[in-house]
Amino acid sequence: MTTVLTTGPGLRGGLGESVRRPDGGPKARGEFAFSSDLEAEDMLWAHLLRSPHPSAAISSLDLSPAFAVPGVAAVLAAGDVPGRQSFGLDYPDQPVFAGKVVRHVGEPIAAVAADHPITARRAAEAIAVTYEVTEPLTDPEAAMEAPPIHERGNVLFHQDIVHGDPGATGEVSVEGSYATAMQDQAFLGPESALAVPAGDGGVDLYLATQWLHVDRDQIAACLGLPLDLVRLHLSGVGGAFGAREDMSMQVQLCLLAMRTGRPVKIVFSREESFLGHVHRHPARMWYRHSADADGNLVKVEAKLILDGGAYLSSSPAVLQNAACFAAGPYRVPNAVVDATAVRTNNPPCGAMRGFGAVQVCFAYETQMDKLAAALRMDPVELRLRNALRTGDTMITGQVLSGAAPVAEVIRAVAAAPLPAEPGPSDAPEIALPGGAGRTAERDRVRRGIGFAVGFKNLMYSAGFDDFTTARCRLEEGRVTITSAAVEVGQGLVTLMQQIARHIFGVADVSLGEATTAGIGSAGSTSASRQTWMTGGAVEAACRAVAERLVSSVAQRLERPLASLRLDGGRVCSDDGAVDLSLVGAASGQVFEETAVYRHPPTEELDEKGQGNAHVSFAFGAHRAVVDVDLDLGLVRVVDVTTAQDVGRALNPLQLIGQIEGGTAQGVGLAVMEEIVLDRGTVRNPSFTDYIIPTALDSPPVTIAGLIEEPEPGAPHGAKGAGEPPAISSTAAVAAAIRDATGLELARVPIRPQDIALALAAFEEDRQ
Amino acid sequence: MPVFVPASLEEAFAVLEGAPGAQLLAGGTDFMVEVNAGQRRPATVVALGAVPELKGWRLDGDEVVLGAGLTYTEMISPELAELVPGLAQAARTVGSPQIRNAGTLGGNIATASPAGDTLPMLMALGATMTLGRSDGGRRAVGLDELVVGPKRTTLQPGEVLLEVRVRAGAGRQEFLKVGTRNAMVIAVASAAVVVDFERRSVRVALGSVGPVVIRAEEVEREAAKLIDWDARRLVGPLEGSGDFGELVRTAARPIDDHRSTAAYRRHAAGVCVTRAFRRAFSSEESTAP
């Protein structure tokens, strides 16, 4: 199934190869500099004072106790912001500093710069704030009718989808209500940055983010500075998963640097990190699926409520995604979706890997299993029968024009062999549910198998002008690629080198600094878009340089352009008379080209949710095998097998990394990951209590298929693979636990008590 | 902030006498977490890592003497696991390899968390703690006298936990810990059961289901009735599908919190105690970790 892409004779490290990351060695050895490792001479440390209350009026704020702390250089609060008072990805509704009210726990109220991080923290704690605490609005359903907690109202966004005949009915229908909890991206590198005031009245900010230019635009607006005076430089990013799309402290830090005239650094503690970035929207979802007696879907109805928390962030786009993908990767002729994102006093929610597609996948796949049961049909068969294909129409009216190997991913997973059943004493005790806790009793462990399919869009949608910029420079035979695209760990740095090697046939490819100073935007490292988008721009820039190189040779040697080509690192003529190395071909000249790449335009959805809103889609399927302790409700995910629609595997090793990581993040949401809220307060802002899978909880991920059906229009046919592997593993694990227990389990994460107490109550009823 | 690293117990006491407010540091796996979170601001630190008297373990007659500085990794070592299998089992449930290499028995006891994983087994083993003062004073206390509330002990300023004594090879021992992840997790319920065939006694202790470790005496009494000591087997309902669930649920005093619910904790403690008993009477040897 794999296609070999050649990169010229004998050259290693081109496209299609499992090239090692340039930053892999330093990261493994602990030598890689993350943004928390930044330093500058004479640097100060910043700390933010945050609201302890989810909802309160600030009746007085006295900063003087902080000024009185020795070592403090500046204290800032609302009123010290020279430009726009608020920021936000979609609309600036989030204040830099809370003024009269606070709307969520952790909202910044003031910022301190001091000579030591502990001094800064203690000074911030010394600030006297008088709060008039008000009842927080934390129920997303109540929020729609409740008095507004923000001047822009409590409904952040609403999207209807009405497709086909809303009155259509099927012979069989199943209904259910589902919920997903608030998940955290749980990256390991906390928010950190260094702001350095510049002599020209501007500021240089070194930071970990996902999109340098959009941060820059927002910071400049709040600082009241022209764009060229705010320069952002990428520092080592310790994971992102969506949590670095919004700003967390950028404006406050720049303000402190400009006020003090000194470099100022900030590093969030783990608790601050949990409070200081957006999370995955918790969802409440009602569904009704109708089908004919043969199992052909007739209609899907859904009502979706996403809790956006206190501020807008990217809620509209997340909600639109949830609505667009609400019916799953199936042919659904009739659909009615009513989707709303609401504002509450819970922590703000925004982007996280899967972006609205994860929540609905859990619901629609549970529905598909219910429907299969009602039809007495094999769940895999039901899915195959309804699987989308190229040429089918989705519930948004968009016709699928690209690759849509839905049936292929389903078949690949369904055909994969199952892991062996453990014998009575075969599996070591630590591999049973409960793991290191020694709790399992082998005859009380049940195995279950679950299956799920999911999909989502690639790149930005709904009319957004999505573009990316890259530069290629050829000097003395060396290629340098420069782009402001952010490497978050996914491996874009490797891929950019692979593309350049592929075109120039040289091994040595350097990467320039990712910065807003001197190159245009590369767009966000999100929406599974950089392989396609920045990959496309790098390819275009390299090709432009290659063309100029070849035509300069043609001119110099007075040969027809068509007789020359760049091949395997040499400029040659067909007749063999010309055979120059890159250095020889350039003859002292330096070539530099900057390319801007855009994907085909998309449309906004109309009021009935119809329109060609997306460029491309990626599909994937997971099958999970779990063992469940029936008395304790503890789960061990034994195996997850997956097949993914990837277009082309440009770097199989990195691709597998994305698939394993995405799958594990989905497993986490299925069985343990949840920001626990108690009336707006986060009860578990630490890795002690926000638990993510350990090695013992992460199953082996078996890849049953990398489906390589090249995507028309995509550079080299490759689809993005950052998010798709994260979509259906949650649903598959939940289905497997249902299979083992016979319970309904309509909410993730599934907690031990959801299983054990339900089964115990069931037992009691029977007796 | 001065940090002293005494090389003997005598030196440690000398430092403590000079700095009465000094705080003791062992493996630092609780201590440093609190410092980093800003919850602990020590004026003076006495690091016990180089005090030889607190290290390791020895046999003293039919007692095993465990140094306060004994690490979890040492508790799991085969020689010690044979003498006190229950403690080895409990130690294996703790944290990650890094934590087990650094964390100590003394630190676990002094932290006095309701979820401290060695505490239920120490309670079930009837362990005795020896505390020392710089004036040479020593006192020996049981766990219930030492740990009196969540994170509250009767350790006096300047007092050092020196050692812990338990009986060697005290019957069948079983420790089970329920957490919401398969490793590296704080217990939401745990149970320790020691069935001493020589002395014909049963001791049951529950972790994470109350403000301190709970000794379940009612369960012990009922269990004793269900044991045929001569045949070394369970009789009556426990032979079949009977369990201690109800008795354990009554003994437990758990809370609802972000880690779990009181109802589940009660339920899980019951399951653990019942399973521990079945294992204690199974023909297989008690599994060392």
Ligand SMILES: Cc1cc2nc3c(=O)[nH]c(=O)nc-3n(C[C@H](O)[C@H](O)[C@H](O)COP(=O)(O)OP(=O)(O)OC[C@H]3O[C@@H](n4cnc5c(N)ncnc54)[C@H](O)[C@@H]3O)c2cc1C
């Ligand atoms: C990632 C992680 C995972 C963990 N997992 C678990 C787990 O699964 N189960 C569990 O029970 N615990 C766990 N812990 C908590 C901790 O590791 C244990 O409680 C450990 O035993 C503490 O021992 P220590 O030597 O590190 O103590 P320290 O942190 O050095 O000290 C803890 C306390 O004990 C006092 N102290 C230490 N020695 C003495 C002494 N000789 N006399 C008097 N007072 C003393 C100190 O003053 C301090 O108050 C975990 C901690 C971390 C960071």
